[in-house]
Amino acid sequence: MGKSRKILHMDMDYFFAQIEERENPQFKGNPLVVGADPKKGKGRGVVSTCNYEARKYGIKSGMPISRSYKLAPEAIFLPVNMSLYKKVSDSVFRVASKISPEMEKVSLDEAYIDITKKVKNYREAEGVGKKLKREILKKEKLTCSIGVSKNKMMAKIACELAKPDGIKVVPPGQVTGVIDGMDLETVPGIGPKTKKLLKEVLKKENPKIKDALSLSKEELMDLLGKRGGEFYHKFRGIDDSSVVEKRKAKSIGKEHTFQKDTRDSKEIIKVFKSLVGDVYRQAKDKRVKGITVVCRYEDFETHTKQISFETRMRSKELFYKKSVPLLLKFLMQSNKKLRLIGFRVMIK
């Protein structure tokens, strides 16, 4: 007893949209979409977050904004106000880190907290989770959901089950029962492509986690490489990854999608230089290992060109000199118009 870890996963409910509702209470009860400008259904971006009323229309995060507009033209569409969300996020994490400093931020609205040293059992862990929910609500007037279990994967799955505005504790003895009947994509790291491969190997239309238990570790590794070995354990509710407090960035980059696909090299270079300038601001004085230039053509085909070299990011000029020729190669290699360009520096 007391051998297992106690990991808590906190996820803010429909974060960006909930903040907008808080700022504009008249929006509550109406479908609300935060994301790109829909421009009468012609916008190019995607939905960042939407509230539950919007979800009733089939709108979801990551969906093209044009499609969400067709589903609910009467919805309220708001632009992303990132500096506000960042401020709220910092405040929420300040509250959360009082629970335990062993906290890993996953994004602006999600974190894992290792509370193994703070509680004796899962009953106490549930109390800690409820307290955190209360404190976030008091401080920021926002709700979140919380999952608690013996590892990060199970805490995240529990949190998913708790949404919205709930808490779910999955003690070790219940882990298998909880995940057995779930979809393969419930396992973090399994997306549409991996699911398809597993579906083929299992010869089943709608395989569940319990079906995947028939695959040996070797079979999974042959099919999916290193990740396959991890999935073998994850299917069994095992995840030994630790809660990591500070992950330092390994790269910093910026991308831009044009309003309209273009081959106008004047415009392309102008935008590109501003991307490099933005990256320079963020990566100033960092030790750089190399750069990557990205280009997406009008047909969505995406390519990268990369150069390795070590330097300290002191001026923009060297980076222009190294990267602009790579960008121009994309224009020379093909007659297609460009949809997106990007610049990234690898650091360390």
Added chain:
DNA sequence: AAGTTCTTATTAC
């Protein structure tokens, strides 16, 4: 043959 660099694919939020 080994080590490094470059490119693509996949995933997540």
Added chain:
DNA sequence: CTAACGGTAATAAGAACTT
């Protein structure tokens, strides 16, 4: 009718190139 699809970052795998 089909396609529609941002921005940022990590990680893995394999190809291509160097030493």
